[in-house]
Amino acid sequence: MKLKLQINQVIKDAFxxxxxxxxxxxVTNATKSAFGDYQFNGAMALSKKLSKNPREIASQIIESLDLSGILCKAEIAGPGxxxxxxxxxxxxxxxxxxxxxxxxxxxxxxxxxxVVVDYSGPNMAKQMHVGxxxxxxxxxxxxSLLTFLGDEVIRQNHIGDWGTQFGMLIAYLEEIGEDGSVSLKDLEQFYKDAKGRFDVDPSFADKAREYVVKIQSGxxxxxxxxxxxxxxxxxHCEEIYEKLSVNLTREDVRAESFYNDELPKVVADLASNGTLKESNGAQCVFLEGDEIPVIVQKGDGGYLYATTDLAALRYRAKTLEAKRISYVVDxxxxxxxKQVFRVAKESGFVGEDVHxxxxxxxxxxxxxxKPFKTRDGGTVKLIDLLDEAVVKAKETIKNKEDYSDSEINALAKIIGIGAVKYADLSINRESNYIFNWDKMLSFxxxxxxxxQYAYARIQSIFRKYDDEIKGEIIIGDDLEHRLALMLLRFEDVLTRAARDASPHQITSYLYELATLFMRxxxxxxxxxxxxxxxxxxxxLLLANLTAKTIKQGLALLGIEVVDKL
RNA sequence: GCACUCAUGGCUCAGCUGGAUAGAGCAUCGGUUUGCGGUACCGAAGGUCUCAGGUUCGAAUCCUGAUGGGUGUACCA
Incomplete structure (x- = not known):
């Protein structure tokens, strides 16, 4: 239900x-219920243009307003x-x-x-961390949201699988032999061990450097x-995706190395465009107004982050034919x-119509x-954070006696992981946010x-009443009116959240909806x-629709609900 | 130095393309129950939206400047 669009159409007809x-x-949502459900503020803005009193314009609009369908009442208030x-x-x-x-x-x-959505992008040399x-x-x-709303989404996991550090890791992997998979269990430790060997043993270090060259030469x-x-x-990453209920698979992986063959072409094409300039031995693109150039090839001939990104952009625009490319990155x-996008557009790697x-x-x-760190100042491994969330969630529900151990464990996973995700997604993504276990695991x-409680509470109604529901929704009082209207706003909220890539708009809505239902x-x-x-x-019908809306909303955030909590 | 970004009650956050008396939650104080899940609901108190100008009928929101935080600043990704 595109609610606003329909109301706007009524206004348009009146105009x-x-x-x-x-x-x-x-129209915008009314700022308070005494002012109705929606308000139209356009009369004031038109006042100057039409050189008329805004209240006069407002009454002119109201006279022509169809109050027999979607709307039933309209009033002029204040200045217009x-x-x-x-x-x-x-x-x-x-x-x-x-x-x-x-x-x-x-x-x-x-x-x-x-739409291409580029996200996650873990580094293969290290464990995933909270970042x-x-x-x-x-x-x-x-x-998920864009898919639900009908776009064709291509997920891209741009994993970091290339670079000098891999020479070191591979040298170490070979050194410890074929059962490497066992010692790789703790990647962080593996990396440290490899680094340790690299630092103390010059022959190992040489071997590592040799490997880098060897990998790159195929x-x-x-x-x-x-x-x-x-x-x-x-x-290891996939274990985490699994825990997080994140829909990334191997099919979605387009690693850095995937673009290797393209890198010389990117530089060559920029050169033939005439956009390339040499500076201090490096191949650079100087953008007008920017002091710092985009370096696409180092003095020693190596390629950089920007080069790979340009190749990836071109691939996504030309081969995948994406019209919107979203990078979910710090x-x-x-x-x-900002720079890479400009270069991509100005050099024609990406068409003008691509967003x-x-x-x-x-x-x-x-x-x-302060930035989230472990007690000794190290980065917090994501897997540890998630495991801790489940343990803490278990503590909050351990007093449930009517649950078996396996039920408690399953529930703890849903609650713990859900809490971490919701806490993160419910905050405006652009600002830093303060991680607080107590707050996120609060009811x-x-x-x-x-x-989840609100959802489970509704489900409990239907456990008590499991007959057929026959009849229809009748709006009897103000709260029912507001609840029903809130339910109809769902699509407007999702559309805006998708446009702004802003999940917190969904959580804000769901919270408002749940509060309204509780009242x-x-x-x-x-x-x-x-x-x-x-x-x-x-x-019962209103309760049912509320539950379905909550479930659908949380599903889009990758958060599960349970019938009993 | 330059660039980007942020600044809303004690704390954590909303504020939907500028709109009426700036909203929630936590914490504080008070209330509701023979309770369809009280892990709920209702109420009170608490903010000159960092400051100073400007634009506008109208500004937390847009512009300029100041102050204070964060971040970035050519051969890492």
């Missing part, structure tokens, strides 16, 4: 009927606000349509785009070892992407507002547990004996 030859601005009330019969009807539809009456876009969390889950949410033995290393390392790389965006996000901080406030439920009994049948049915 036409009133003979106002202007494009009306969009038009407050709009939705028709409860229409709202009820639309809710029923949503209830009868698997997709909750959320349409697929008529103009689907092919990878945000990219992984924000990216996955964006991908030596089959070295490539085999390298491949083995990548496979194992990727396997905000600190904003400068880099390139850097979906940046802030850093995870500890309670004191109070805008948390996953509050949402509704508190005041409006459903299964109590003094509730007449018609009202009971109507409220």
């Amino acid at each position: 036409f009927k009133a003979g106002i030859d202007e494009e009306p601005m969009s 606000f038009i407050n709009l009330w939705m028709n409860p019969l229409w709202i009820a009807e639309q809710c029923q349509i949503a209830l009868g539809d698997e997709r909750l009456d959320i349409g697929k876009t008529k103009t689907p785009n092919r 990878h969390l945000r990219s992984t889950i924000i990216g996955d949410t964006l991908a 030596d089959s033995h070295c490539l085999e070892l390298w491949q083995k290393f990548i496979d194992i390392s990727l396997g 905000a600190r790389q904003a400068g880099h992407f 390139l965006e850097h979906v940046g996000f802030g850093t995870m901080m500890d309670k004191n507002g 109070e406030g805008n948390t996953s547990l509050y949402m 509704f439920y508190e005041q409006n009994p459903i299964l109590k004996s003094d509730v007449d049948e018609e009202t009971k049915m109507s409220r």
Whole structure:
């Protein structure tokens, strides 16, 4: 249900009927319920243009407004606000349509785009750490959301599998022999051990450097070892994806090395474009207004991050034919992407009609507002963080006596992982956020547990009432009106969240919805004996749609719900 | 130095292309139950939206400047 679009259409019709030859601005949500459901503020803005009193314009619009369908009441207020009330019969009807539809009456876009979402991007030489969390889950949410709304999404996991460090790792892998997979279990330790050998043993170091050259020249033995290393390392990442319910598979991997053959071509094409300049021995692109150039080839002939990104951009635009390419990467790389995007467009690697965006996000901080680290100052491994979340979640539910151990474990996973994800996704991605176990595992406030609790509470209603629900939604009071209307807003929220690549808009909505339901439920009994049948049915239907909306919303965030908590 | 970014009650955060008396949660204080899941709900108190100008009928939101944090700043990714 594209709610706003429909209301805007009614306004537009009124403009036409009133003979106002202007494009009306969009209605906005009413700032408070006394002002109706929606408000139109365009009369003030038109005042100067039409040289008329805004209230006069407002009344002119209202006179032409159709109040027999979607809307049922309109009032002028203050300097020229038009407050709009939705028709409860229409709202009820639309809710029923949503209830009868698997997709909750959320349409697929008529103009689907092919979108590349680049996210996660772990480094194969190291374990995933907390820094990878945000990219992984924000990216996955964006991908799911766009898919749900009808776009054709291509996930791209741009893993770091190339560079000098791999020579060292492979040399070490060969040294310890064929059962390397065992010692690779702790990648961090493996890396440290390899580094240790590298630092103390010059012959090992030489061998490592030799390997780098060998890999790059395509030596089959070295490539085999390298491949083995990548496979194992990727396997570790996949364990994490599994835990996080993130939909990334091997099919989605387009590693750095994938673009190797393209790198010389990127430089050659830039050279033939005439955009390339040599500076201090390096091949650079100087952008107008930028002091710092984009270096695409080092003095020693090696290629850089920017070169690979240009190759990847070209691949995504030309081969994959994407019209929107979203990079879910740390905000600190904003400068880099700004430059690379410009080079890609100016050199024609990417067409003018392709929308390139850097979906940046802030850093995870500890309670004191400092970057999140372990006690000894090291980076926190993502796997440890997730395991701890499950342990902590278990503590909060351990007093449940009617659950078996395996049920508790399953529940703890859903709750713990959900809490970490929700806490992250519920905050405006662009700002840094403070990581706080107590807050995220609380049942109070805008948390996953509050949402899951609300859902489970509704399910418990349906455990008590498992008959057929026959009847229809009747909007009986203000709370029902607001709840029903909130339910219809779902698609508008999703569309905007997708446009802005902003998952927190979904969580804000869901929280508002859940709070509204709790208030509704508190005041409006459903299964109590003094509730007449018609009202009971109507409220059951509203409860059901609320539960479905919460479930769908959380599903898009990759968070599960449970019937019993 | 330059560039980017952020600044909203004690704390953590919203604020939807500028709109009416700036909203939540936590913490504080008070209330609701023979309770359809009280891990809930209701209420109170708490903010000159960092500061100073400007644009506008109208600014937390846009512009300029200042202050304070964060980040980036050519051969790492």
